Amino acid sequence: MVPYLFLGFAALLVATALMVILHRNPVTSALFLVLSFSSLAGIYLLLQAEFIGMVQIIVYAGASMVLFLFVIMYLNLQHDVEKGAQIALRRGIGWMVGALLLLFAGLLAKKGWVSGPVAALPPDTTGGNAAAIGRVLYSRFLFPFEITSILLLVAMVGAIVLAKGRPAPQGEAE
């Protein structure tokens, strides 16, 4: 059952991710990205990371993508115009690079893949995945955790300052 669900979610993920980069309308791209994030959350659930799966939906689908949609609507973007030899050339190069990367990944998997040893100590999962993550987060990773809160504060201030725009220079009309 679980492998089939994984394959289903994986197919949905790849298809929606492709639509994100192929569709000309940015709103549609954003909506497909929401779908691909949601199917990724499903894959996280199958990989026994319930907490991460839910946070994935809350943070990406619920917050980030809403912001994206807001900005697209605010800028009132329509279909992207993509014509001309230069753009066709760039598109060709882009897909070539992608194919090369995939080839490289395949070679790596075939030649250089060594599974490492499995950790001796299984994590303490009493109370479920969320409780276990909380315990680790507030003990071993306490310092990075505090740093992230500062990072978020800085990002918040930065975003507000940037979005408010520059005040008009003295004595000059904007």
Added chain:
Amino acid sequence: MAALMQNEAFQVALWAMVKVGIILGVMLGVVSYLIYAERKICGHIQARTGPNRVGPLGLLQPIADVGKLLFKEEFIPAGANKVVFHIAPILAVFPAIVTFSVIPMGPAPMFVVTDINVGLLLFLAMSSLGVYAITLGGWSSNNKYALLGGLRSSAQMISYELALGLSTIPVLLRSGTLSLSGIVDSQAGNLKAFGTTLPLPNWGIFHWYLVLPFFIFLICSFAETNRAPFDLPEAEGELVAGFHTEYSSMKWALFFLGEYMNMIVICSIMVTLYLGGWHGPGVDKFAPLGLVWFLTKLFALLFFFIWVRWTYPRLRYDQLMGFGWKVLLPASIVNVVIAAVWLYWRANA
């Protein structure tokens, strides 16, 4: 086939399907009669009788309404983004239905579809998805009123979601689990305080540090479900009908269904977190009584929602945002700190 029936995973899935079917069917009925109740209560609050022509006491009114909506013309405005215009009403109903799968309506495992250990997070995730329906519905209609309504409501829902999420944290601190069944279990028995057992149930709301979160949650849930006094997305006086101005027929009905389903879901969560869930006298002797208690509390809260809607006037938009960001959010953060300190002190003293 016999081997399949023996398969444990298959049995679990089958049971879940049956429960989902029952819940879906019952929900649709409950929603249509909730609308009837709303009209009836509204009528009595305004010294009218409300619907009373179709059937005895107007009880067949919901059926007539649905029939009317089904046969109305489907209208799609010119210049609308057709695909998004169709998807938005579906998105309005979907999160509410998904959330229902984790709400314990009685003792587990019989009266809950699935008891996952991140149940509360699922509720928060789904309520954060609710923004899409309104934003997209407003944007794709190609109508200024609809767009304004959609933008207003998404700003409103995002702002109030923060306080809503923060006000659940004291509950989690007390129960120590994200599973909704676990949270209900932590509210069993009688309240113990001052070294004695009081004649009060051990519900969340009877713990002093959960009183403020309960009221913050209540206020935020008015905002989350876009109901008065926070019904700015569809403020009739200013925006015609807000985000669903251009919607008609069954698509409009889906938005309406979504609104009432969200109301039921958020009231169920409130019952689960603060009002003891399905706990009540006699449940330990006869388990199905839990369902009765749960529904009693749920309908009491729903009545309160309707009562508030027809009693308070609408807020101005800057007042609404100011209240959310400058009052509710700081208050819930302070309450989290106080509850954490108190629980830590009590556990270690």
Added chain:
Amino acid sequence: MIPTEWALALSAVLFVIGVVGVLVRRNALVIFMSIELMLNAANLAFVAFARQQNSLDGQIFVFFVMTVAAAEVAVGLAIIVNLFRLRETVFVDEINLLKG
């Protein structure tokens, strides 16, 4: 149980889609979305390895990556909005003031 190799292959495909998106599109917002795709591909690999190693460290890393991604989205979108105000475009090949 899902083989780790499957999840890694999926992660690789997702990452490549992100790279191609950055290379072929010229709308800054879509490029930004492709970057998010790449970050998520890395997250998927982290979760898959956490599962294989029976350890939570990978999931903790995903948590941090998500925080950074959220911060990045907030600041990045503000920058794009500012760019649009200045240049009336979100196409990265038209924003070429430094080209001389």
